[in-house]
Structures are given as structure tokens and as C-alpha cells.
Amino acid sequence: MLRLTNVQKYYGGFLAIDIPSLFIEEGLWWVQGENGSGKTTFLKMIAGLHPFNGTISLNNLTITKQRQQFVKLVNYAEAEPLYPSFLTARDLVELYCQTKGGDILFAQELLKQLHVFDAYTQSIGTYSSGMIKKVSLALAFIGQPKIILLDEPLITIDASAVNAICTMINDSYKKGVSFIITSHQAVRSEQLGFTGKLLVENRTIHKNSE
Numbered sequence: 020m021l022r023l024t025n026v027q028k029y030y031g032g033f034l035a036i037d038i039p040s041l042f043i044e045e046g047l048w049w050v051q052g053e054n055g056s057g058k059t060t061f062l063k064m065i066a067g068l069h070p071f072n073g074t075i076s077l078n079n080l081t082i083t084k085q086r087q088q089f090v091k092l093v094n095y096a097e098a099e100p101l102y103p104s105f106l107t108a109r110d111l112v113e114l115y116c117q118t119k120g121g122d123i124l125f126a127q128e129l130l131k132q133l134h135v136f137d138a139y140t141q142s143i144g145t146y147s148s149g150m151i152k153k154v155s156l157a158l159a160f161i162g163q164p165k166i167i168l169l170d171e172p173l174i175t176i177d178a179s180a181v182n183a184i185c186t187m188i189n190d191s192y193k194k195g196v197s198f199i200i201t202s203h204q205a206v207r208s209e210q211l212g213f214t215g216k217l218l219v220e221n222r223t224i225h226k227n228s229e
């Protein structure tokens with residue numbers, strides 16, 4: 020599914036990530052690593068949000084050569100999302116559905132499952148941090164992604180939303196969507212049955228099976 024070859028990410032002169040070769044099969048992957056090890060950097064490179072050296076390809080698409088097609092297949096939710104405070108959830112859903120080719124009713128249903136739909140037409144400036152996080156998680160499911168990248172999806176949200184997001188992940192996974200998820204929180208196997216772990220250490224990433 021996802022192949023990384025000679026991928027290096029520098030911040031100025033600082034080498035944050037160095038991956039000579041990594042192949043990630045379809046599945047539900049849990050990214051683990053210490054603070055500052057490079058987990059967010061890894062997700063942002065795959066999401067097309069950070070320039071890097073090397074090659075990242077999804078099936079036959081390469082992020083640098085077929086960027087538009089590639090980023091349509093990869094959705095990403097940030098650990099600590101920020102949106103302009105004057106926008107409403109409806110504005111964001113409409114924008115995401117337009118750019119990702121998604122279904123507004125499906126997005127609204129996800130917001131209902133996360134118990135944040137009541138605030139659909141309110142400006143984000145009136146939202147709590149948990150409500151913003153829930154909206155960002157729902158937005159990550161819009162369109163026809165092949166991979167969804169979730170950076171710390173379980174922080175900030177309440178227990179019932181944790182159950183709802185796990186159900187959303189499992190439902191999408193059954194339909195063929197792969198997930199790469201970072202979480203410092205322990206995740207019970209009955210909540211999410213991970214395919215395996217991607218361990219981030221010493222600036223590189225390897226699968227736990229290696």
C-alpha cells in the first residue's frame with residue numbers, strides 16, 4: 020500500500036526523520052514513540068503537508084508526481100486542530116465535501132454520532148476544545164480516502180466519543196480504508212484490533228514484527 024524510500028525530513032539543519040525503506044501494508048497501524056521522536060512529522064509527510072527528500076508512494080501514485088490524486092486518497096486529522104473562529108462546522112463540512120468529493124449527509128451523521136451536531140451552525144469560536152476535536156475527527160472521514168491518518172485521536176474527547184470514534188474507525192476499516200494512528204493512550208484490543216505497530220525511534224521507523 021504505502022512505500023517510503025530514502026525519506027528524510029530536515030527542519031533547517033536538523034534531521035528529524037530518516038527512513039531508508041519502509042513498506043506499510045493495508046491495515047490498522049498504531050504509531051508509537053516518545054515525545055519528539057517524529058510521529059507527527061511522519062504523518063504530515065504522508066499527508067503531503069511537509070516537504071521531504073525521497074519518495075512516498077501509495078500503490079502506483081507518488082506524492083511528488085501525482086500530488087493531487089495522492090492527497091485526495093489520504094485524509095489527516097491533527098492532534099490539536101485549529102480553525103478560523105468565524106467558520107461554522109457546516110462551513111468546514113461543505114468545504115471538505117467539495118474538495119474531497121464527500122457526502123454532506125454522511126458527515127452530518129458522523130457529527131451526530133460524536134454528539135456535536137447541535138452546534139453545526141455555530142461559529143467554531145464558541146466551541147470547546149473537545150467539540151473542535153470531534154469536528155476535526157469527523158472531517159477526516161469525508162470523501163473516499165484509502166488511508167486516514169489520525170494524530171492522537173483519543174485525547175481531549177469524552178469516553179462516549181472515544182467509543183464512537185473507535186466504531187467509526189472499525190466501520191471504515193471493514194470497507195477497505197487503512198488507518199495510521201498515533202496514540203500515547205493505551206487502546207484496548209476490543210476497541211481497535213491493530214494490524215501492528217510502527218515504532219518511531221532513533222529518527223527512523225520500523226514495524227514491530229521486524
Ligand SMILES: Nc1ncnc2c1ncn2[C@@H]1O[C@H](COP(=O)(O)OP(=O)(O)OP(=O)(O)O)[C@@H](O)[C@H]1O
Pocket residue numbers: 030035052053054055056057058059060061
Ligand atoms: N516546525 C518545526 N521546526 C523545527 N523543528 C521541528 C518542527 N516540527 C517538529 N520539529 C522537531 O522534530 C522532532 C519531531 O517532532 P514531532 O512533532 O514529529 O514529534 P512527535 O513524535 O509527534 O512528538 P509528540 O509525541 O510530543 O507529539 C522534534 O525534535 C521537534 O522538535
